[in-house]
Amino acid sequence: MTDDSWGPGPQTRRAAKPRASTIAEVARRARVSPATVSRVMNGRFVGDPEVAERVRRAAAELNYSPSPLARSLALGETRTIAFVVPDIGNPTFQAMLSGLSKSAAADGYRVLVADSTEDPEEEAVLAVETRRACDGLVLCAPRMSDERLHALLPVLRPVLLINRGGARFDAPSLSVDYGLGIQHLADHLYGLGHRHFVYLEGPAPSSSNQARVEGLSAFASRTGDVQIDRIPAGSASADGYRSGEAVRASGATAVLAYNDLVAVGLMSALAEMGVDVPRDIAVAGFDDIPLVRYVTPRLTTVSVPYEPLGTEAWKRLHALIKGETPSHDLVFQPRLQPRDSTAAPPVRVTIED
Amino acid sequence: MTDDSWGPGPQTRRAAKPRASTIAEVARRARVSPATVSRVMNGRFVGDPEVAERVRRAAAELNYSPSPLARSLALGETRTIAFVVPDIGNPTFQAMLSGLSKSAAADGYRVLVADSTEDPEEEAVLAVETRRACDGLVLCAPRMSDERLHALLPVLRPVLLINRGGARFDAPSLSVDYGLGIQHLADHLYGLGHRHFVYLEGPAPSSSNQARVEGLSAFASRTGDVQIDRIPAGSASADGYRSGEAVRASGATAVLAYNDLVAVGLMSALAEMGVDVPRDIAVAGFDDIPLVRYVTPRLTTVSVPYEPLGTEAWKRLHALIKGETPSHDLVFQPRLQPRDSTAAPPVRVTIED
DNA sequence: CGTTGGCGTGAAAGCGGTTTCTCGGGCAGC
DNA sequence: GCTGCCCGAGAAACCGCTTTCACGCCAACG
Numbered sequence: 001m002t003d004d005s006w007g008p009g010p011q012t013r014r015a016a017k018p019r020a021s022t023i024a025e026v027a028r029r030a031r032v033s034p035a036t037v038s039r040v041m042n043g044r045f046v047g048d049p050e051v052a053e054r055v056r057r058a059a060a061e062l063n064y065s066p067s068p069l070a071r072s073l074a075l076g077e078t079r080t081i082a083f084v085v086p087d088i089g090n091p092t093f094q095a096m097l098s099g100l101s102k103s104a105a106a107d108g109y110r111v112l113v114a115d116s117t118e119d120p121e122e123e124a125v126l127a128v129e130t131r132r133a134c135d136g137l138v139l140c141a142p143r144m145s146d147e148r149l150h151a152l153l154p155v156l157r158p159v160l161l162i163n164r165g166g167a168r169f170d171a172p173s174l175s176v177d178y179g180l181g182i183q184h185l186a187d188h189l190y191g192l193g194h195r196h197f198v199y200l201e202g203p204a205p206s207s208s209n210q211a212r213v214e215g216l217s218a219f220a221s222r223t224g225d226v227q228i229d230r231i232p233a234g235s236a237s238a239d240g241y242r243s244g245e246a247v248r249a250s251g252a253t254a255v256l257a258y259n260d261l262v263a264v265g266l267m268s269a270l271a272e273m274g275v276d277v278p279r280d281i282a283v284a285g286f287d288d289i290p291l292v293r294y295v296t297p298r299l300t301t302v303s304v305p306y307e308p309l310g311t312e313a314w315k316r317l318h319a320l321i322k323g324e325t326p327s328h329d330l331v332f333q334p335r336l337q338p339r340d341s342t343a344a345p346p347v348r349v350t351i352e353d
Numbered sequence: 354m355t356d357d358s359w360g361p362g363p364q365t366r367r368a369a370k371p372r373a374s375t376i377a378e379v380a381r382r383a384r385v386s387p388a389t390v391s392r393v394m395n396g397r398f399v400g401d402p403e404v405a406e407r408v409r410r411a412a413a414e415l416n417y418s419p420s421p422l423a424r425s426l427a428l429g430e431t432r433t434i435a436f437v438v439p440d441i442g443n444p445t446f447q448a449m450l451s452g453l454s455k456s457a458a459a460d461g462y463r464v465l466v467a468d469s470t471e472d473p474e475e476e477a478v479l480a481v482e483t484r485r486a487c488d489g490l491v492l493c494a495p496r497m498s499d500e501r502l503h504a505l506l507p508v509l510r511p512v513l514l515i516n517r518g519g520a521r522f523d524a525p526s527l528s529v530d531y532g533l534g535i536q537h538l539a540d541h542l543y544g545l546g547h548r549h550f551v552y553l554e555g556p557a558p559s560s561s562n563q564a565r566v567e568g569l570s571a572f573a574s575r576t577g578d579v580q581i582d583r584i585p586a587g588s589a590s591a592d593g594y595r596s597g598e599a600v601r602a603s604g605a606t607a608v609l610a611y612n613d614l615v616a617v618g619l620m621s622a623l624a625e626m627g628v629d630v631p632r633d634i635a636v637a638g639f640d641d642i643p644l645v646r647y648v649t650p651r652l653t654t655v656s657v658p659y660e661p662l663g664t665e666a667w668k669r670l671h672a673l674i675k676g677e678t679p680s681h682d683l684v685f686q687p688r689l690q691p692r693d694s695t696a697a698p699p700v701r702v703t704i705e706d
Numbered sequence: 707c708g709t710t711g712g713c714g715t716g717a718a719a720g721c722g723g724t725t726t727c728t729c730g731g732g733c734a735g736c
Numbered sequence: 737g738c739t740g741c742c743c744g745a746g747a748a749a750c751c752g753c754t755t756t757c758a759c760g761c762c763a764a765c766g
Contacts, residue, residue, distance in 0.1 A: 070722030089451040098442040268647035294621035423752035
């Protein structure tokens with residue numbers, strides 16, 4: 001008597017997969033219309049409680065739950081947002097994802113992650129394509145040009161920008177004041193007596209590296225009596241490790257690394273070279289990822305609240321999705337975490353050759 | 354003459370959002386039927402090339418791209434998979450996500466992440482719910498009971514299990530041989546002369562902690578002359594840090610930490626207590642996360658290829674989705690990475706009180 | 707020269723829900 | 737007792753796309 005045999009034919013490949021029941025089946029079983037089932041399921045039903053009960057029972061018996069896909073199509077909303085990042089392998093994005101994902105989940109939203117693999121072209125395509133499959137975007141696209149981003153904005157909306165703040169764009173944004181963060185570190189080192197610095201640069205085209213460079217030149221012109229060398233490195237520990245020789249050769253007494261990973265890599269290289277941190281050279285990181293307060297020597301760095309940033313991102317995007325005006329933009333201020341990897345410079349001695 | 358004014362009414366809240374054009378509009382503009390547009394867009398068109406060209410031009414002019422939602426509903430596939438994990442903040446899952454996300458993207462699939470926040474109940478609900486919104490699941494549910502998982506499997510399929518391997522379940526799986534990994538470390542330490550160990554336990558109910566415990570008892574009964582104390586810790590650096598006193602008090606000469614994070618935390622505490630690693634106590638981690646080869650002392654650990662595991666996970670899930678039989682299950686073997694945090698135990702001395 | 711066959715295209719029926727609109731029935735008011 | 741109104745629930749349109757099926761046209765064949 002099961003007349004379901006004409007179902008979605010080729011689907012019946014794998015015996016085990018039980019085709020989910022539909023609203024029509026529930027309706028038939030409860031002897032009501034699909035409309036009524038829909039209303040009951042969504043709490044919009046106002047009528048004979050006995051009918052509602054029949055529907056609920058039928059739904060339970062068939063183990064029915066509405067297809068999110070069909071609902072999305074009808075409702076025009078997916079209850080999904082996307083998080084587009086240059087590299088999901090990066091701990092800082094992971095921390096943001098963590099905050100974003102948890103707070104979105106609390107409001108019944110899922111999050112899609114899209115990794116643009118640091119490719120500026122991919123960033124644009126991916127953002128547009130991903131956006132179509134969800135209700136909103138949290139976009140971190142440090143490589144994309146201002147013009148490009150500006151042109152894309154109307155298509156991406158509702159969108160929340162990470163680290164692309166200011167009045168340049170007509171979209172809410174959340175940023176980290178990298179420039180100030182690195183000045184905190186530089187000031188800290190300056191206060192200890194350092195005058196000759198090395199900055200281990202991150203990925204050249206990234207806006208966050210740019211911000212640090214600008215922060216440093218502000219620091220330089222403010223103090224007037226410092227020398228800051230720039231050494232290209234990268235954003236991974238291995239990049240820091242590789243820079244060991246160059247750092248020593250520079251003669252600087254203090255190193256500002258692009259981030260904590262680079263700093264730790266550098267410290268490792270220095271240790272192998274017999275250079276003592278902080279006695280011979282002071283090293284500072286950036287981000288304060290969870291591990292670095294436990295490395296030896298405990299790393300001086302600036303802490304950036306990435307997880308709260310993810311949470312705030314959701315708050316704003318959620319408001320945007322609901323058609324409300326989101327809270328004001330925020331610029332997260334890194335906080336200095338002086339620890340053991342920085343100290344006063346060694347007494348001035350000249351080492352011949 | 355624009356008769357679009359009756360559009361999706363309330364949607365027109367924010368002026369800036371341009372309603373995406375539909376297949377019907379393209380059809381009208383190209384003076385063909387929607388069916389033809391669909392065929393052209395999907396490369397299934399076999400007819401007058403002039404017609405195809407007209408359609409393509411119309412689509413381009415209207416900046417048309419098919420709604421993924423509507424396609425999904427019609428096709429019965431979303432080209433999205435989900436990755437369900439107990440804690441997205443954990444670096445090991447992040448590494449897996451990285452491999453999974455990149456390889457899925459290469460095949461045109463997106464990935465949804467769902468964080469069960471270590472809650473065994475949530476794990477089940479989340480898995481089922483998330484599954485409905487996508488084509489397949491990569492499930493890492495270390496807390497869920499075997500029975501529960503077994504019951505859920507039919508609904509979850511196609512699904513790939515992480516660390517729930519063996520013939521127990523009718524689903525492909527990928528695992529890490531934690532038991533063997535920890536034995537590698539124990540053997541290494543045993544070879545150095547250690548006989549008294551401490552194992553800093555991870556989350557008690559987790560299967561991966563269980564596997565380590567079993568590995569250790571296998572090691573104990575195999576060697577016969579060792580003592581292994583167990584100290585409850587956790588899975589974060591702070592947990593390791595907190596265990597410093599207990600570890601010293603135990604009198605053990607070697608510590609096996611649940612993972613690298615815990616090991617680093619412990620080493621930090623020991624350093625503050627004036628205990629030298631590895632001279633006074635040897636410390637070993639687990640996982641070989643990127644940073645630990647750069648900490649001082651460089652951490653002895655076993656490396657687990659989490660990112661390749663993510664890649665393999667996609668290969669198998671993809672096969673499953675295509676209705677093919679996936680490759681055989683794999684058990685990833687951790688590889689010993691002897692570094693500087695382990696050495697021979699100190700010469701035997703008895704410290705009174 | 708009539709029929710068959712194939713080819714190019716459109717009409718329409720889904721996919722699985724939501725929602726507007728309509729309709730029938732019961733009750734209150736006059 | 738009849739009209740009007742309101743209420744409960746169903747019919748049907750719709751979300752945007754895919755795909756089957758049918759149709760009309762033209763060529764080739766008997």
